[in-house]
Amino acid sequence: MKAAITALLFVLSSAAWAHGDVQCPKHPKEEWRSHEELQRKLEKDGWTIRRMELTPTCxxxxxxDPQGNRIEAFFDPKTFERVED
Structure with a gap:
């Protein structure tokens, strides 16, 4: 049982770091557009936002998404371009 719990914790922690390599271009904070503006844009494009978080650069x-797929996506805070890892 302990081994199963350890394996599960490892898998969950690995998933949490799955996108740890995503880096948006670095822009001064004063050039960042608001996350509310990004949310409005995405909702206009047909997305349903569950939550948004701030990383150091994205x-x-x-x-x-508009097709109903659950996704985790990263966006450049200045241009709102989607950033892939």
Whole structure:
């Protein structure tokens, strides 16, 4: 039982770091657009936002895309371009 719990914790912690390599271009904070503006843009494009987080260089978005797929996506906070890892 202990081995199963340890394996589960390892898998969950690995998933949490799955996108640890995503780096948006670095912009001064004063050039960042607001996350509210990004949310409005994505909702206009048909996304359903579950939550948004701030990384050191990106906006991280947990949402459903227009096709209803649950996704985690990263966006450049200045240009709102989607950043892939």
């Amino acid at each position: 906006y991280e978005v947990y949402a459903k």
